[in-house]
Amino acid sequence: MEINKIEGGVIAAKGFRAAGIHCGLRKNKSKRDLALIVSDVRCAAAGVFTTNKVFAAPVGVSRAHLADGYARAIICNSGNANTCNADGYDKSNKTCAEAARLLGIEESDVVVASTGVIGVPLPVKPILDGIPQLISELGNDAESGENAAVAIMTTDTKKKEYAVNYEFDGKIITVGGICKGSGMIQPNMATMLSFVTTDADISPEMLKAALVRVVNRTFNMVSVDSDTSTNDTLIIMASAMAGNDKIESECGAYEAFCTALENLCRTLAKAIASDGEGASKLIECTISNAADEKNAKILAKSVINSPLVKTAMFGADANWGRILCALGYAGVEFDTSKVDVRFRSSAGSILVCQNGMGYPFDEETAKNILVKDYVYIDIDMKSGNESATAWGCDLSYEYVRINGGYRS
Amino acid sequence: MEINKIEGGVIAAKGFRAAGIHCGLRKNKSKRDLALIVSDVRCAAAGVFTTNKVFAAPVGVSRAHLADGYARAIICNSGNANTCNADGYDKSNKTCAEAARLLGIEESDVVVASTGVIGVPLPVKPILDGIPQLISELGNDAESGENAAVAIMTTDTKKKEYAVNYEFDGKIITVGGICKGSGMIQPNMATMLSFVTTDADISPEMLKAALVRVVNRTFNMVSVDSDTSTNDTLIIMASAMAGNDKIESECGAYEAFCTALENLCRTLAKAIASDGEGASKLIECTISNAADEKNAKILAKSVINSPLVKTAMFGADANWGRILCALGYAGVEFDTSKVDVRFRSSAGSILVCQNGMGYPFDEETAKNILVKDYVYIDIDMKSGNESATAWGCDLSYEYVRINGGYRS
Numbered sequence: 150m151e152i153n154k155i156e157g158g159v160i161a162a163k164g165f166r167a168a169g170i171h172c173g174l175r176k177n178k179s180k181r182d183l184a185l186i187v188s189d190v191r192c193a194a195a196g197v198f199t200t201n202k203v204f205a206a207p208v209g210v211s212r213a214h215l216a217d218g219y220a221r222a223i224i225c226n227s228g229n230a231n232t233c234n235a236d237g238y239d240k241s242n243k244t245c246a247e248a249a250r251l252l253g254i255e256e257s258d259v260v261v262a263s264t265g266v267i268g269v270p271l272p273v274k275p276i277l278d279g280i281p282q283l284i285s286e287l288g289n290d291a292e293s294g295e296n297a298a299v300a301i302m303t304t305d306t307k308k309k310e311y312a313v314n315y316e317f318d319g320k321i322i323t324v325g326g327i328c329k330g331s332g333m334i335q336p337n338m339a340t341m342l343s344f345v346t347t348d349a350d351i352s353p354e355m356l357k358a359a360l361v362r363v364v365n366r367t368f369n370m371v372s373v374d375s376d377t378s379t380n381d382t383l384i385i386m387a388s389a390m391a392g393n394d395k396i397e398s399e400c401g402a403y404e405a406f407c408t409a410l411e412n413l414c415r416t417l418a419k420a421i422a423s424d425g426e427g428a429s430k431l432i433e434c435t436i437s438n439a440a441d442e443k444n445a446k447i448l449a450k451s452v453i454n455s456p457l458v459k460t461a462m463f464g465a466d467a468n469w470g471r472i473l474c475a476l477g478y479a480g481v482e483f484d485t486s487k488v489d490v491r492f493r494s495s496a497g498s499i500l501v502c503q504n505g506m507g508y509p510f511d512e513e514t515a516k517n518i519l520v521k522d523y524v525y526i527d528i529d530m531k532s533g534n535e536s537a538t539a540w541g542c543d544l545s546y547e548y549v550r551i552n553g554g555y556r557s
Numbered sequence: 558m559e560i561n562k563i564e565g566g567v568i569a570a571k572g573f574r575a576a577g578i579h580c581g582l583r584k585n586k587s588k589r590d591l592a593l594i595v596s597d598v599r600c601a602a603a604g605v606f607t608t609n610k611v612f613a614a615p616v617g618v619s620r621a622h623l624a625d626g627y628a629r630a631i632i633c634n635s636g637n638a639n640t641c642n643a644d645g646y647d648k649s650n651k652t653c654a655e656a657a658r659l660l661g662i663e664e665s666d667v668v669v670a671s672t673g674v675i676g677v678p679l680p681v682k683p684i685l686d687g688i689p690q691l692i693s694e695l696g697n698d699a700e701s702g703e704n705a706a707v708a709i710m711t712t713d714t715k716k717k718e719y720a721v722n723y724e725f726d727g728k729i730i731t732v733g734g735i736c737k738g739s740g741m742i743q744p745n746m747a748t749m750l751s752f753v754t755t756d757a758d759i760s761p762e763m764l765k766a767a768l769v770r771v772v773n774r775t776f777n778m779v780s781v782d783s784d785t786s787t788n789d790t791l792i793i794m795a796s797a798m799a800g801n802d803k804i805e806s807e808c809g810a811y812e813a814f815c816t817a818l819e820n821l822c823r824t825l826a827k828a829i830a831s832d833g834e835g836a837s838k839l840i841e842c843t844i845s846n847a848a849d850e851k852n853a854k855i856l857a858k859s860v861i862n863s864p865l866v867k868t869a870m871f872g873a874d875a876n877w878g879r880i881l882c883a884l885g886y887a888g889v890e891f892d893t894s895k896v897d898v899r900f901r902s903s904a905g906s907i908l909v910c911q912n913g914m915g916y917p918f919d920e921e922t923a924k925n926i927l928v929k930d931y932v933y934i935d936i937d938m939k940s941g942n943e944s945a946t947a948w949g950c951d952l953s954y955e956y957v958r959i960n961g962g963y964r965s
Binding site for chain 1 (some may be wrong): 641675678785787864882952957962
């Protein structure tokens with residue numbers, strides 16, 4: 150099956166419009182801070198959310214609104230997480246109610262998300278006052294989708310949007326989305342914030358199944374700083390406007406849809422890792438030939454999360470001993486005497502560890518590989534046929550600077 | 558029971574001599590890199606070691622040599638971890654054999670430790686050639702003990718030694734020790750490197766029991782960067798020269814010994830946290846009134862390990878939402894709506910979160926508290942009577958600088 154990258158992000162699929170405006174939560178008037186995504190029809194919808202016990206009010210409200218498997222609009226603000234505030238639920242509910250009233254849809258068909266500082270009361274008035282303008286600017290052109298992508302950004306330096314389509318049984322099906330990441334990123338069952346739209350006709354049950362399956366291989370394999378946020382939210386809405394036979398079981402059409410959704414989510418997840426706070430490079434760690442897939446995932450994430458591996462990557466230092474160390478404390482069984490480690494980038498590939506022991510290598514060659522902005526750490530366990538990939542970034546001075554005074 | 562801080566570290570207890578020399582593992586000739594601690598008599602001895610599956614050759618050798626519960630000498634080099642090297646065991650064994658031969662003791666009574674870079678073959682000749690000088694410089698004066706403390710340092714900026722004594726049943730019992738820490742610090746069953754000596758008369762079994770009990774409350778509650786090292790080693794030797802009735806069960810004398818040992822280990826562990834790589838301040842997080850001690854420990858360490866909490870502390874930013882977030886993803890049950898958070902230092906104390914929600918506070922006052930070099934994060938769970946304390950440090954530009962090019 151061919152998957153084609155196409156233009157547009159969250160508005161690429163049929164039936165969706167989006168907008169992003171500055172409503173006033175941010176001091177900087179040129180920074181958009183409120184996004185809206187609306188479908189022309191009621192959509193099958195599913196979401197996955199943070200596993201953090203301390204979770205945002207909008208997470209609680211959106212979980213409830215998605216319980217029936219349907220939604221029609223997503224409203225999201227940046228600049229304030231609406232978390233650990235006594236009146237948080239009240240404000241998230243008011244936001245949904247006002248959007249529903251002005252859109253002429255059910256309040257329970259509106260889902261809500263927030264991102265920004267925790268524990269500061271959310272100024273809800275700018276949001277409520279901004280909804281009419283937000284609705285008036287809704288469009289299905291590339292610029293409208295981009296405005297929504299920009300409005301959900303916090304310390305992200307790049308907007309993150311992507312879209313793909315594929316043909317199945319004579320119908321073209323599109324899947325597109327936007328996301329934001331940057332800091333407090335170790336998604337667990339969801340990511341920071343991502344909104345995906347598709348025109349596939351698919352039942353709420355199969356949509357949720359596809360989402361969980363794909364998220365475990367994509368967003369849940371990304372880590373910027375091992376901090377699982379209170380606001381992680383990933384929502385998908387399916388408008389059914391592609392005209393395909395409705396997907397209601399684990400058929401070939403379901404597999405095709407999962408493949409496209411995984412392609413989309415992997416691209417968005419990698420965009421989060423490479424734009425991690427202060428990141429100068431994207432790191433992709435693949436554990437191959439492992440005995441067990443679950444353990445392979447744990448090992449890959451342990452390497453990606455190690456502050457010592459991350460700082461070595463920042464310094465382009467081939468300190469592979471730290472990789473062995475991070476594997477060793479991951480808490481899973483493996484045969485250390487079989488492990489091979491190789492660094493790889495557009496500049497080439499170099500073996501640095503064989504059978505768990507150092508393999509003589511040329512430091513200059515290793516340096517030239519590691520200075521690139523996309524570095525692969527390939528780890529061969531030689532113990533089975535399972536594999537897993539995790540994505541992360543280096544740990545730089547800039548991460549410390551950004552987070553030493555985030556609130557100021 | 559009164560515990561008195563006394564002069565001297567690892568040589569404070571009766572029967573111990575120490576030395577530290579430059580043997581040539583380090584390029585800098587003024588940096589000592591080989592330490593030896595010897596007892597006049599054979600000692601009851603116990604050790605705890607890293608739980609990392611990838612562990613150093615000296616860890617394997619020392620585990621074997623301590624299996625009988627007795628030892629008489631500890632030899633330790635810095636500058637090379639002797640980990641992930643094909644000939645690692647051979648070199649650790651040669652080191653023990655040569656020290657034993659020249660000291661005139663059994664090879665199995667010598668334990669060995671190494672610290673430094675992983676995966677680079679250990680140059681063993683400088684060590685073997687240095688042993689005669691090392692033995693000739695053994696002394697029980699403060700300077701000899703200090704030389705040993707300095708010789709085991711890597712990126713540590715301060716030597717770490719401490720000693721206490723107490724009186725029990727008319728006898729003075731002394732416990733002293735040295736340690737090194739700095740980076741790759743999240744001890745799990747042991748710490749980076751620490752060597753403790755005592756003149757208490759205590760059976761190997763009770764010595765091991767005391768060590769495990771104390772370590773779980775002290776060294777295992779320290780984290781600099783959440784990386785559990787391949788070389789963590791804590792060894793204690795008891796010379797029995799204090800003349801006390803031999804401790805062979807969980808009697809009052811055992812409790813007294815544990816109290817003194819815990820005092821010593823807590824002091825050494827805190828010294829590691831406050832001298833963590835790039836650290837500008839020591840952070841002490843106490844979870845009080847928790848329902849469960851094990852969970853309290855997990856929660857305290859989750860706060861201490863959060864990169865976002867650590868960078869906020871570096872910036873003296875009262876971003877308490879990150880503390881709630883770190884509690885929330887720790888993976889244990891608790892009632893988020895009961896949590897109070899308070900910052901405290903020599904400049905005062907301030908409540909910033911009450912019942913899981915933001916509590917209005919003065920930013921200037923909070924800043925004045927957080928700029929100090931010893932900051933307490935006091936978290937009241939209001940759910941029971943258990944408590945736990947963990948120690949860590951902030952995450953600074955300096956940590957990134959040190960670890961971006963550690964090997965160069």
